[in-house]
Amino acid sequence: xxxxxxxxxxxxxxxxxxxxxxxxxxxxxxxxxxxxxxxxxxxxxxxxxxxxxxxxxxxxxxxxxxxxxxxxxxxxxxxxxxxxxxxxxxxxxxxxxxxxxxxxxxxxxxxxxxxxxxxxxxxxxxxxxxxxxxxxxxxxxxxxxxxxxxxxxxxxxxxxxxxxxxxxxxxxxxxxxxxxxxxxxxxxxxxxxxxxxxxxxxxxxxxxxxxxxxxxxxxxxxxxxxxxxxxxxxxxxxxxxxxxxxxxxxxxxxxxxxxxxxxxxxxxxxxxxxxxxxxxxxxxxxxxxxxxxxxxxxxxxxxxxxxxxxxxxxxxxxxxxxxxxxxxxxxxxxxxxxxxxxxxxxxxxxxxxxxxxxxxxxxxxxxxxxxxxxxxxxxxxxxxxxxxxxxxxxxxxxxxxxxxxxxxxxxxxxxxxxxxxxxxxxxxxxxxxxxxxxxxxxxxxxxxxxxxxxxxxxxxxxxxxxxxxxxxxxxxxxxxxxxxxxxxxxxxxxxxxxxxxxxxxx
Amino acid sequence: xxxxxxxxxxxxxxxxxxxxxxxxxxxxxxxxxxxxxxxxxxxxxxxxxxxxxxxxxxxxxxxxxxxxxxxxxxxxxxxxxxxxxxxxxxxxxxxxxxxxxxxxxxxxxxxxxxxxxxxxxxxxxxxxxxxxxxxxxxxxxxxxxxxxxxxxxxxxxxxxxxxxxxxxxxxxxxxxxxxxxxxxxxxxxxxxxxxxxxxxxxxxxxxxxxxxxxxxxxxxxxxxxxxxxxxxxxxxxxxxxxxxxxxxxxxxxxxxxxxxxxxxxxxxxxxxxxxxxxxxxxxxxxxxxxxxxxxxxxxxxxxxxxxxxxxxxxxxxxxxxxxxxxxxxxxxxxxxxxxxxxxxxxxxxxxxxxxxxxxxxxxxxxxxxxxx
Numbered sequence: 001x002x003x004x005x006x007x008x009x010x011x012x013x014x015x016x017x018x019x020x021x022x023x024x025x026x027x028x029x030x031x032x033x034x035x036x037x038x039x040x041x042x043x044x045x046x047x048x049x050x051x052x053x054x055x056x057x058x059x060x061x062x063x064x065x066x067x068x069x070x071x072x073x074x075x076x077x078x079x080x081x082x083x084x085x086x087x088x089x090x091x092x093x094x095x096x097x098x099x100x101x102x103x104x105x106x107x108x109x110x111x112x113x114x115x116x117x118x119x120x121x122x123x124x125x126x127x128x129x130x131x132x133x134x135x136x137x138x139x140x141x142x143x144x145x146x147x148x149x150x151x152x153x154x155x156x157x158x159x160x161x162x163x164x165x166x167x168x169x170x171x172x173x174x175x176x177x178x179x180x181x182x183x184x185x186x187x188x189x190x191x192x193x194x195x196x197x198x199x200x201x202x203x204x205x206x207x208x209x210x211x212x213x214x215x216x217x218x219x220x221x222x223x224x225x226x227x228x229x230x231x232x233x234x235x236x237x238x239x240x241x242x243x244x245x246x247x248x249x250x251x252x253x254x255x256x257x258x259x260x261x262x263x264x265x266x267x268x269x270x271x272x273x274x275x276x277x278x279x280x281x282x283x284x285x286x287x288x289x290x291x292x293x294x295x296x297x298x299x300x301x302x303x304x305x306x307x308x309x310x311x312x313x314x315x316x317x318x319x320x321x322x323x324x325x326x327x328x329x330x331x332x333x334x335x336x337x338x339x340x341x342x343x344x345x346x347x348x349x350x351x352x353x354x355x356x357x358x359x360x361x362x363x364x365x366x367x368x369x370x371x372x373x374x375x376x377x378x379x380x381x382x383x384x385x386x387x388x389x390x391x392x393x394x395x396x397x398x399x400x401x402x403x404x405x406x407x408x409x410x411x412x413x414x415x416x417x418x419x420x421x422x423x424x425x426x427x428x429x430x431x432x433x434x435x436x437x438x439x440x441x442x443x444x445x446x447x448x449x450x451x452x453x454x455x456x457x458x459x460x461x462x463x464x465x466x467x468x469x470x471x472x473x474x475x476x477x478x479x480x481x482x483x484x485x486x487x488x489x490x491x492x493x494x495x496x497x498x499x500x501x502x503x504x505x506x
Numbered sequence: 507x508x509x510x511x512x513x514x515x516x517x518x519x520x521x522x523x524x525x526x527x528x529x530x531x532x533x534x535x536x537x538x539x540x541x542x543x544x545x546x547x548x549x550x551x552x553x554x555x556x557x558x559x560x561x562x563x564x565x566x567x568x569x570x571x572x573x574x575x576x577x578x579x580x581x582x583x584x585x586x587x588x589x590x591x592x593x594x595x596x597x598x599x600x601x602x603x604x605x606x607x608x609x610x611x612x613x614x615x616x617x618x619x620x621x622x623x624x625x626x627x628x629x630x631x632x633x634x635x636x637x638x639x640x641x642x643x644x645x646x647x648x649x650x651x652x653x654x655x656x657x658x659x660x661x662x663x664x665x666x667x668x669x670x671x672x673x674x675x676x677x678x679x680x681x682x683x684x685x686x687x688x689x690x691x692x693x694x695x696x697x698x699x700x701x702x703x704x705x706x707x708x709x710x711x712x713x714x715x716x717x718x719x720x721x722x723x724x725x726x727x728x729x730x731x732x733x734x735x736x737x738x739x740x741x742x743x744x745x746x747x748x749x750x751x752x753x754x755x756x757x758x759x760x761x762x763x764x765x766x767x768x769x770x771x772x773x774x775x776x777x778x779x780x781x782x783x784x785x786x787x788x789x790x791x792x793x794x795x796x797x798x799x800x801x802x803x804x805x806x807x808x809x810x811x812x813x814x815x816x817x818x819x820x821x822x823x824x825x826x827x828x829x830x831x832x833x834x835x836x837x838x839x840x841x842x843x844x845x846x847x848x849x850x851x852x853x854x855x856x857x858x859x860x861x862x863x864x865x866x867x868x869x870x871x872x873x874x875x876x877x878x
């Protein structure tokens with residue numbers, strides 16, 4: 001048998017007490033797409049960072065084509081033919097594609113003849129793999145999908161044989177995902193090897209020929225993709241069986257509780273991001289707002305929750321005008337009127353990550369009884385309340401005194417959700433509730449949102465995860481370039497159709 | 507490069523005790539080198555410092571007097587810092603606070619003494635806070651950086667006080683830039699009088715009951731920052747302004763509150779200096795305590811429990827240092843300014859120089875022990 005192109009033997013890595021990788025053994029065959037799937041915090045990214053030379057393993061060996069290599073920095077791994085496409089692209093925004101690619105390459109300046117040759121080489125690569133990139137365009141003019149291709153091209157140019165892609169589809173529309181998959185398949189046909197890290201089961205089933213499942217720092221299973229299915233994989237990831245479809249009763253719609261009329265909102269730079277948006281939400285309804293990141297959802301949520309100024313238009317809560325151009329209730333007043341908000345970016349907005357967990361569990365409600373009285377915080381009451389909700393929401397570890405940044409993403413999200421849901425809001429604005437959250441927690445969070453709906457709350461769900469919008473919402477709006485470009489009842493819509501709307505095509 | 511340590515695994519005493527102590531030791535070693543180069547014996551100098559600050563009662567009382575000032579200015583800096591405001595204006599706020607003490611005290615001196623004292627304290631706080639309010643307002647509403655404005659306000663305060671002390675409130679019977687003395691009845695009781703009750707005689711000591719006020723202020727700051735909703739909101743704004751806005755906490759309001767409390771605490775320096783020591787406004791009485799307070803706060807990690815010992819350490823250096831300059835002709839007063847500078851450098855600017863190494867060393871050692 002041919003030796004595998006990439007082989008990891010007994011890789012161990014710990015951070016303090018936490019063992020992120022335990023005795024990992026992995027063989028990746030040349031010319032395949034190999035999936036690595038696991039929950040957040042399962043150790044996938046750590047493992048790949050070791051392979052890419054960003055971290056050093058505590059013990060274990062890495063071999064490429066049967067030859068053991070020492071990886072001290074990404075430079076070593078690039079020399080060994082390993083390329084990585086990060087979740088966040090490492091590109092200089094105001095440089096052209098070609099400038100970004102030759103940047104720092106070969107440790108010398110590339111001018112004149114050399115530049116011409118580089119350009120020709122890059123053109124050839126683009127043609128071979130149908131990347132379709134204009135080498136002279138500036139990165140900031142490119143869409144996310146194209147930026148990702150630039151990253152792939154960069155690795156190709158540097159002679160990569162093995163491509164590691166870390167959650168490559170998180171920021172793409174369904175159409176862009178299709179394009180990416182085509183490129184990955186053509187890479188495979190040319191004999192390149194691809195390691196795809198993801199937590200999306202569909203992608204594994206679509207694309208890979210082999211899959212390794214990680215859980216709690218260990219590889220818990222290897223299998224040929226054809227020998228498995230989504231349910232089995234999910235079970236391996238979580239360690240127990242998981243409900244992939246939600247138990248959801250028919251919505252019992254009540255009156256319109258929340259209404260937005262002709263709302264226009266600008267961002268910090270004065271660019272109009274939300275253009276004349278109208279929407280209504282009834283009690284007992286989940287309204288899903290789908291769209292690719294950056295099409296105005298963020299600004300819309302911020303305006304609705306009183307954080308961002310309204311340029312024109314009116315927002316009503318229970319027929320009472322709460323905000324317009326001249327008058328914006330601040331987030332605290334809105335809370336008192338029964339509006340709760342789970343912000344899109346939990347670390348930037350939803351939490352003070354340097355605070356202890358119990359301090360975040362009352363964040364925004366800290367001046368209300370029973371948490372404080374006459375402006376003095378009642379630590380004992382806050383702590384006993386914190387212990388109770390951490391139990392109820394299964395926040396791990398259950399240590400209210402622990403600094404919040406030490407909790408995993410999913411547990412941080414539970415801290416926010418428990419805080420916002422416990423007030424029994426009439427209207428709940430939720431942004432990306434499960435971004436970076438593991439499957440077990442997703443199931444829990446989705447169930448909580450459905451429970452809230454069934455208790456009569458009106459919920460606006462903003463998510464870039466189409467699956468999430470489809471599985472939770474009763475009605476779906478699609479936002480593109482600041483406009484609502486489509487409204488669909490969930491039952492009669494396909495993800496294809498939504499994808500086209502999200503891309504602004506339909 | 508040392509790999510980043512998981513912060514949650516670092517025991518509190520490593521980051522809050524060992525690291526500052528290592529920094530301090532390094533600073534002292536470098537200082538010892540200075541003294542050696544200047545041609546004196548560093549060990550002898552240390553002996554003198556210890557004798558000067560602890561060796562006899564007068565000296566120890568001086569140490570505590572300096573400590574009092576550093577506690578006020580250290581706390582002042584710390585409060586603003588919890589809202590991520592770098593208040594460099596303690597010096598000016600203390601100066602103006604002193605003006606408040608004097609103006610209030612001289613105008614209400616007919617009232618019962620404890621009431622005069624309370625009003626004078628209020629005067630110190632209000633004047634200090636008012637001086638901090640202007641930079642705070644400019645920061646909150648106009649985005650003018652407090653580092654720049656507070657430092658400029660130090661100069662303005664200094665010029666303003668010189669003007670007042672020369673042309674307006676000078677004791678016109680003489681030429682020096684100071685005011686008339688406050689009536690003797692309202693002076694703060696001193697340590698000398700206290701000691702006399704026990705039959706202990708000391709020559710002179712500036713230590714007075716302001717020291718108790720410093721202890722009270724430390725409790726106040728601890729309570730304010732960690733136990734009240736104001737402290738909670740200030741810290742929220744300091745750590746994450748975006749999140750504060752999301753939670754309905756106004757950054758504007760909290761910037762102003764934090765700066766005013768900070769200025770008020772700095773103003774209390776005026777109580778120690780005017781009610782306790784000079785009994786009148788003397789030009790330049792804040793004498794750099796406002797600046798040293800920054801180092802005290804940074805070294806004390808902006809917590810009263812840390813600030814108090816850090817202030818005490820600087821008190822030792824001030825008092826012991828002056829002892830050294832008496833006895834060692836090659837060591838000038840400026841030498842000790844340099845020593846302070848080195849301490850500030852190591853415990854402030856280079857605070858994190860060895861932190862990763864020390865923390866990972868302890869985490870690894872503890873891990874190994876745990877495994878055995």
